[in-house]
Amino acid sequence: MRFENVGLRYGNGPEVLQDVTFALGPGSFHFLTGASGTGKTSLLSLLYLARRPSRGLIGIFGRDITAMKRDDLPPIRRRLGVVFQDFRLLDHLSALDNVALPLRVAGVSESDIQKHVPELLTWVGLADHINAKPPTLSGGQKQRVAIARAVINRPDVLVADEPTGNVDDRIAFRLLHLFAELNRLGTTVVIATHNETLVRRFRFPRLNLAGGGRLEVLPPLADVEEGAAEGGSPAAPGAMAGVGPVPPASLAARSDG
Numbered sequence: 001m002r003f004e005n006v007g008l009r010y011g012n013g014p015e016v017l018q019d020v021t022f023a024l025g026p027g028s029f030h031f032l033t034g035a036s037g038t039g040k041t042s043l044l045s046l047l048y049l050a051r052r053p054s055r056g057l058i059g060i061f062g063r064d065i066t067a068m069k070r071d072d073l074p075p076i077r078r079r080l081g082v083v084f085q086d087f088r089l090l091d092h093l094s095a096l097d098n099v100a101l102p103l104r105v106a107g108v109s110e111s112d113i114q115k116h117v118p119e120l121l122t123w124v125g126l127a128d129h130i131n132a133k134p135p136t137l138s139g140g141q142k143q144r145v146a147i148a149r150a151v152i153n154r155p156d157v158l159v160a161d162e163p164t165g166n167v168d169d170r171i172a173f174r175l176l177h178l179f180a181e182l183n184r185l186g187t188t189v190v191i192a193t194h195n196e197t198l199v200r201r202f203r204f205p206r207l208n209l210a211g212g213g214r215l216e217v218l219p220p221l222a223d224v225e226e227g228a229a230e231g232g233s234p235a236a237p238g239a240m241a242g243v244g245p246v247p248p249a250s251l252a253a254r255s256d257g
């Protein structure tokens with residue numbers, strides 16, 4: 001997946017993204033950082049194909065999406081898991097049915113759905129809310145339903161916009177472990193966040209929107225800080241391993257093909 005000299009403007013306004021160039025290797029994990037209003041959601045909306053750039057090239061799964069017709073996009077979209085900043089759950093469906101949607105679209109059997117979806121919802125702390133409808137859930141609970149829906153089908157790429165913005169740090173760490181596990185299974189992950197504790201704790205590189213629509217690619221925050229403290233010693237590998245329980249086996253249950 002790559003961006004080359006991508007620019008984005010809304011209507012006749014100024015460019016909110018300017019000359020954005022980066023590549024995401026398959027199976028990579030990046031944080032997307034930057035102050036409020038610097039363009040994180042705008043950049044992610046290009047990644048999950050909700051918008052097209054005003055200029056530049058976006059390659060995804062080896063294809064230039066800026067040259068593709070609208071009708072060619074849905075099969076690509078189905079390979080993406082998205083956690084929207086505003087969740088976008090279906091209010092008339094239960095938590096279980098919201099999370100089951102991508103599995104039903106993919107033709108997964110109802111018995112597998114009834115097994116794996118409650119398992120994942122339980123893992124994210126929603127065992128008591130499996131049959132609840134979104135309007136009866138708190139912000140943090142809705143956020144976890146949205147996350148479960150995005151990861152249940154083990155997408156090739158996960159794009160998450162502030163996925164821990166409504167939960168406490170304990171749950172946030174648990175959710176980051178879920179994303180890291182998904183990444184270990186092969187999913188390319190991009191997570192927009194303001195949470196510096198998370199960014200410090202999980203040693204992943206950063207895409208940082210520095211203002212003026214410019215993007216810089218930065219090494220993991222902890223590496224930079226330790227480098228400053230110790231004169232540039234490399235980071236210990238696996239520094240984030242072994243914290244918290246392993247996510248449920250249901251993540252590995254994707255029916256490939």
Ligand SMILES: Nc1ncnc2c1ncn2[C@@H]1O[C@H](COP(=O)(O)OP(=O)(O)OP(=O)(O)O)[C@@H](O)[C@H]1O
Nearest residue numbers: 010013016034035036037038039040041042043085
């Ligand atoms: N639909 C839109 N129409 C016009 N301008 C928009 C639109 N969406 C975003 N913008 C503008 O683009 C800029 C970047 O917004 P964006 O939502 O991408 O920022 P963000 O980094 O995600 O912020 P936050 O951290 O608050 O979520 C802002 O100046 C915003 O006003």
Ligand SMILES: [Mg+2]
Nearest residue numbers: 040041085161
């Ligand atoms: Mg945003």
